[in-house]
Amino acid sequence: MKPFHQVTSQDMDFFEKLLPGRVFSGAQISDDYDHDEMTEYGHFMPDAVLQALTTEEVSAVLRYCNEQSIAVTPRGAGTGLCGGCVAKDGGIILSTEKMKKVLEIDRKNMTATVEPGLLLMEFPKYLEDTGLFYPPDPGEKTATLGGNVMTNAGGMRAVRYGVTRDYVLGMEIVLPSGEVLTLGGKNVKTSSGYSLIQLLIGSEGTLAFLTKVTVKLIPEPKVNQSLLIPFDDLDQCIQAVPSVLACGCEPTAVEFMEREVIASAETYLGKQFPDTAANAYLLVRLDGNSVEALQPSIETLTDLALDLGAKDVLLADTDERKESIWNARGAFLEAIKGSTPSMDECDVVVPRDQIAAFVRKSVEIGKEQQVRICSFGHAGDGNLHIYACQDALPDDVWKRKVERVMDELYTAARQLGGAISGEHGVGHAKREFLEESVGKEQIALMRGIKQAFDPNGILNPGKVI
Numbered sequence: 001m002k003p004f005h006q007v008t009s010q011d012m013d014f015f016e017k018l019l020p021g022r023v024f025s026g027a028q029i030s031d032d033y034d035h036d037e038m039t040e041y042g043h044f045m046p047d048a049v050l051q052a053l054t055t056e057e058v059s060a061v062l063r064y065c066n067e068q069s070i071a072v073t074p075r076g077a078g079t080g081l082c083g084g085c086v087a088k089d090g091g092i093i094l095s096t097e098k099m100k101k102v103l104e105i106d107r108k109n110m111t112a113t114v115e116p117g118l119l120l121m122e123f124p125k126y127l128e129d130t131g132l133f134y135p136p137d138p139g140e141k142t143a144t145l146g147g148n149v150m151t152n153a154g155g156m157r158a159v160r161y162g163v164t165r166d167y168v169l170g171m172e173i174v175l176p177s178g179e180v181l182t183l184g185g186k187n188v189k190t191s192s193g194y195s196l197i198q199l200l201i202g203s204e205g206t207l208a209f210l211t212k213v214t215v216k217l218i219p220e221p222k223v224n225q226s227l228l229i230p231f232d233d234l235d236q237c238i239q240a241v242p243s244v245l246a247c248g249c250e251p252t253a254v255e256f257m258e259r260e261v262i263a264s265a266e267t268y269l270g271k272q273f274p275d276t277a278a279n280a281y282l283l284v285r286l287d288g289n290s291v292e293a294l295q296p297s298i299e300t301l302t303d304l305a306l307d308l309g310a311k312d313v314l315l316a317d318t319d320e321r322k323e324s325i326w327n328a329r330g331a332f333l334e335a336i337k338g339s340t341p342s343m344d345e346c347d348v349v350v351p352r353d354q355i356a357a358f359v360r361k362s363v364e365i366g367k368e369q370q371v372r373i374c375s376f377g378h379a380g381d382g383n384l385h386i387y388a389c390q391d392a393l394p395d396d397v398w399k400r401k402v403e404r405v406m407d408e409l410y411t412a413a414r415q416l417g418g419a420i421s422g423e424h425g426v427g428h429a430k431r432e433f434l435e436e437s438v439g440k441e442q443i444a445l446m447r448g449i450k451q452a453f454d455p456n457g458i459l460n461p462g463k464v465i
Helices: 009-018 055-068 120-126 145-151 196-200 234-239 241-246 259-269 291-307 319-330 332-338 352-369 395-415 431-438 440-453
Strands: 023-025 048-051 072-075 092-095 102-106 111-114 168-174 180-184 209-216 223-231 253-258 280-288 314-316 343-346 372-378 383-389
Touching: 009 023, 009 048, 009 055, 055 072, 055 092, 055 168, 055 209, 072 209, 102 120, 111 120, 120 145, 145 209, 168 196, 180 196, 223 234, 223 291, 223 319, 234 241, 234 253, 234 280, 234 352, 241 253, 241 280, 241 291, 241 352, 253 259, 259 280, 259 319, 259 332, 259 372, 280 291, 314 319, 319 332, 332 383, 343 395, 352 372, 352 383, 352 395, 383 395, 395 431, 431 440
Parallel strands: 048 092, 072 092
Antiparallel strands: 023 048, 102 111, 111 209, 168 180, 168 209, 223 280, 223 314, 253 280, 253 372, 343 383, 372 383
């Protein structure tokens, strides 16, 4: 692969003619573009930032950069947590932040076609009065749908409805050569050759640039109820999860959280959580067509939880109660981040029957290394978010300790049959752990795929592999 070229004044002239008023360099570039939400993974300022409006613009930019050996970093809202959208090798950031159109809501086929820069929190308003909804529910609602697709984002409703991958039916993509391809469409199934769509989902912008996506919609549930289930013991709380999932109630979400994380969220939001007397909690959501239809499941879960050692089962059956609980759950990441000078995240996923073992191991690692470990996550699908916090540790001590903590956490996940990321991706921060996790043979296959799509390696270099 040829070395990348730094962007020159001649390159800037080309970009400015192509995207008038939407090309930025030097002091014009906001500091926001040199990092994602995990600033601990470094700051990398691009030579230029380009804000595309159309597929044709993306095609022209990629064709030019491919010919000139200029690195291109695709970027949505920059809400990632593993350094996946930063210009690690310089060059340009090609942003989709202005590509936000909802191109079609097709009620008959129950699909929507949107541009990649549409924010997740903006999507529901376009579905109002359709009776349809888009189930994937990542915690970061200011993320873009394109970013969700490129990281295969999961979220809290994945237990019942699945992840982003399960809802993508079609794509328009631009290859590094500038060629535009349409993949899939509105068909709900296909057995027509290799699935390039499934290959591109989760590829973190390393293979092609997404310019449109068609997603499946489903009928919107009419009501939902939430159960907050306190336990005195974290291990007892986590061990209850398989039984909750197997009881036939079909929960939409099963989340777990510790009291320490809840306290951080209370401080961050300035609002009190409904219950803070227990050491650990399960939060279970049920969706249905009516409150009456959900009542048998509520009774089953209540009896089961109490049999499994829960202190109580608290029903959040009003909008105010639901909001107080789920707003706190949504604020956990920012709350932990605000409680410590620096932190690192482990976004592992393990088989459901190994969740308790991994959480126990994370507690042991924290004690051994004398590092505060905070944890919460999607207990229903084995995706755990473990945060190591610097607190008062000196920088040099913290650096050594956090490396050991991360090594031990990823080793534990591997030994339990898990993977290094459940929904946040690999980026540049977790590359070394990916190879340790999947082995050299799989990495070699991935590199072969990268070579086929992007022979000059210009798209999001330094990420994933």
